Amino acid sequence: MTLQNNTSRRWILLAAGLGLMAGGIVMGLRSSLKQKQPTEALPPEDLARAAANDLDRRNYRPLSGTLEALLADASYKSIPTQAHPLLGLAAPEFSLSQTDNTPISLAESLKKGPVVLVFYYGYHCDHCVSQLFALNKDIEIFRSLGATVLAISGDPIEETRERFRMYGAFDFPVLSDPSNTVAAKYGTYAPSVKAGEDGNLMHGTFVIDKNGHVVWANRGDGPFTENRTLLVEIKKTTTTR
Amino acid sequence: MRSALPAFVAMMLSATTVLTAEPQISFAVKNRWVQFTLTHDDKPVTNGMVRVFDGFGNTFAEGETGTNGQGEFPLPSGHQFRVEIKIGDRAADPIPVTSIGGNRIVPERVLLSFGLAPCCRIVSRGLVERPTTVIDPPPEPVHHKESSSTSWLPAAGALVLLVAGTTLILMAFRQSIPTENTLAKEPS
The missing domain is CATH 1.20.5 (Single alpha-helices involved in coiled-coils or other helix-helix interfaces)
Known part of the structure; x- marks a missing residue:
């Protein structure tokens, strides 16, 4: 009887001990994983690198080859425009300040040729700004078509300037629309219907022909990184209108 | 079981492609008639309901796409008209169409969108909050840090x-x- 009691007691202690140890290991692992998550989700230390990673995830590759070759490739399927209330209509005029505080207007930009207008979330998360990095890589090809690229977000000038100091400036104007007034005109921002609440926004890309008409539009929850499609649409505006 | 796994992964990937690719409509003008083709993944959409509204917002034409996903209607008079498409229960965002010189319209191709609306709330400067319905969400900045005391x-x-x-x-x-x-x- 004593033998049975002692043996069973020993087994109970062993089982309880092992159970507690296993529980401790599981709890420890879960705790370490939980502590890792906020670190990963925090705004990345190096936004430029994070934006580059975001472009990789979206399979973005900088354009290669001559402009003529890119446009002549009949096998390329460009992405059609989405439906947008501004399609075919005059693009809403704006004049916004860039990082050196000088204003840039759409009308002035259109005097040089077609405009690619990009609404981005702001320079504070990877996908929010990654489209600007993609455009920057291909900017010379856009210029060779006579197109101007303009980027707009609600970031205050000072914030954009600080990001430029940290990561380098883009080779196209980055404009500040702190009240999202211009974004609202292009349907990429909707003010909240409830007082005191912030509004909603979208990524938006527009091709505006040299006559000031919106000829191509794309909006959504992700950045539009298919620069080749933009080139095709710009080329159309210079040949058909 | 092992051999079934790659097939399952491939199936899931193809399902994702279907989810992300939306139908398209292409327009062409011939003898002042607008011919259109409704496709999804390069296949004709046969059950598409198409309504055309003139520049005053009045119904100008309506009908269903045929077995080849095609249809046609006379070019409405005026500079602009609107095309609305419904596929099954899904109503696409209205397409504003501009007529140029009576022999061409823009846009010539449209990627349909369904209830496209601004997606993200600006919680505060520097932070973007995404709704739970978004497919394939990229990493977002966190809105609060777990308190170090807990x-x-x-x-x-x-x-x-x-x-x-x-x-x-x-x-x-x-x-x-x-x-x-x-x-x-x-x-x-």
Whole structure:
């Protein structure tokens, strides 16, 4: 009887001990994983690198080859425009300040040729700004078509300037629309219907022909990184209108 | 089971492609008639309801796409008209169409969108909050940091459990020594 009691007691202690140890290991692992998550989700230390990673995830590759070759490739399927209330209509005029505080207007930009207008979330998360990095890589090809690229977000000038100091400036104007007034005109921002609440926004890309008409539009929850499609649409505006 | 896994992954990937690719409509003008083709993944959409509204917002034409996903309607007079498409229960965002010189319209191709609306709330400058319905969400900035005073509690709990477990195991082994003594005594 004593033998049975002692043996069973020993087994109970062993089982309880092992159970507690296993529980401790599981709890420890879960705790370490939980502590890792906020670190990963925090705004990345190096936004430029994070934006580059975001472009990789979206399979973005900088354009290669001559402009003529890119446009002549009949096998390329460009992405059609989405439906947008501004399609075919005059693009809403704006004049916004860039990082050196000088204003840039759409009308002035259109005097040089077609405009690619990009609404981005702001320079504070990877996908929010990654489209600007993609455009920057291909900017010379856009210029060779006579197109101007303009980027707009609600970031205050000072914030954009600080990001430029940290990561380098883009080779196209980055404009500040702190009240999202211009974004609202292009349907990429909707003010909240409830007082005191912030509004909603979208990524938006527009091709505006040299006559000031919106000829191509794309909006959504992700950045539009298919620069080749933009080139095709710009080329159309210079040949058909 | 192993051989089924790649097939399952491929199936899931193709399902994702279907989810992300929306139908398209293309327009062409011939003899002042607008011919259109509705496709999804390069296949004709046969059950598309198409309504055309003139520049005043009046219904100008309506009908259903044929087996080839095609249809046609006379070019409405005026500079602009609107095309609305419904596929099954899904109503696409209205397409504003501009007529140029009576022999061409823009846009010539449209990627349909369904209830496209601004997606993200600006919580505050520098932070973007995404709704739960978004497909394929990219990493977002976190909105709050876990307080450092509570983050060590699970780790401490784990340590306590480990120590307690080790103690019990040691006790179990200690129990075995007197057990042997007891066994030795019993025969006498």
